[in-house]
Amino acid sequence: xxxxxxxxxxxxxxxxxxxxxxxxxxxxxxxxxxxxxxxxxxxxxxxxxxxxxxxxxxxxxxxxxxxxxxxxxxxxxxxxxxxxxxxxxxxxxxxxxxxxxxxxxxxxxxxxxxxxxxxxxxxxxxxxx
Numbered sequence: 001x002x003x004x005x006x007x008x009x010x011x012x013x014x015x016x017x018x019x020x021x022x023x024x025x026x027x028x029x030x031x032x033x034x035x036x037x038x039x040x041x042x043x044x045x046x047x048x049x050x051x052x053x054x055x056x057x058x059x060x061x062x063x064x065x066x067x068x069x070x071x072x073x074x075x076x077x078x079x080x081x082x083x084x085x086x087x088x089x090x091x092x093x094x095x096x097x098x099x100x101x102x103x104x105x106x107x108x109x110x111x112x113x114x115x116x117x118x119x120x121x122x123x124x125x126x127x128x129x
Contacts, residue, residue, distance in 0.1 A: 048113070052126040052127070062075050077105070094119060096117050100119060104117055
C-alpha cells in the first residue's frame with residue numbers, strides 16, 4: 001500500500017535530470033524562470049545578487065555578494081575608485097566607462113569578484129537592507 005501512495009511522487013533527482021535534458025528554445029516555463037532570475041539578478045554577466053548592507057564612510061560600502069559561480073561574501077568591503085577599464089555595474093547592469101566613479105571590492109586579499117564594479121551613482125541611490 002505504501003508503494004502505491006509514493007507512485008505519483010517524482011524523485012527530485014530524476015526531475016532535475018529531466019529538466020536538464022529539455023530544450024531551452026520555445027519553452028514558456030524556461031522563459032518564466034529566466035524572467036524571475038533577471039528580476040533577482042543584478043549582474044547580467046555573472047548572475048550575482050548584490051545588496052548594500054552598510055555605508056561606514058562616504059568612500060566605502062559593505063556589500064553582500066551572492067553568486068553561484070564566484071562565491072558568496074556576506075560583508076565584503078568595497079572602496080571608491082575610478083574605473084580603469086570598461087565594464088558593467090554589478091547592481092544595475094549599466095555600462096561603465098574608464099574614468100567613471102565606481103566602488104570596487106577591497107583588493108587585499110584578492111577576491112574572486114575583484115574585477116566587479118558598482119557605479120557610485122547607483123550605490124548612492126541604493127537603500128540599506
